[in-house]
Amino acid sequence: MPESKGRKKPQPTTPEQTTRPKAVKVGNPSWFVPVMLGLMIIGLLWVVVFYVTSQQYPVPSLGRWNLGVGFAFMLTGFMMTTRWR
Known part of the structure; x- marks a missing residue:
């Protein structure tokens, strides 16, 4: 069975193409x-x-x-966990 030839990637010609984006x-x-x-915790x-x-x-x-204030602090902390990465 014949073997296929690999494709050659085009070589970069400008400096912008040789550097990778950060x-x-x-x-x-x-x-x-x-x-x-x-x-x-607060x-x-x-x-x-x-x-x-x-x-x-x-x-x-x-x-x-005071219960509302305490639960508001806790709820704010828990809402921040949804944005944690």
Whole structure:
């Protein structure tokens, strides 16, 4: 059986063709993960402090809205996980 000849690639003729394009960095900035984890931990601590102190702290004037603040911190951290690469 005859063997097929390999195809020759055209040789680059200009300097632009000889250099490869630079790879685009894929990922998040270095501050992204610490902020994401920090928000989730702050939210968790906020809710725990609220329950441990018999609903008097971290901000007494907010009352039960302290739960909303804590869950907002946690939700923001979890929403950041969808953008994490």
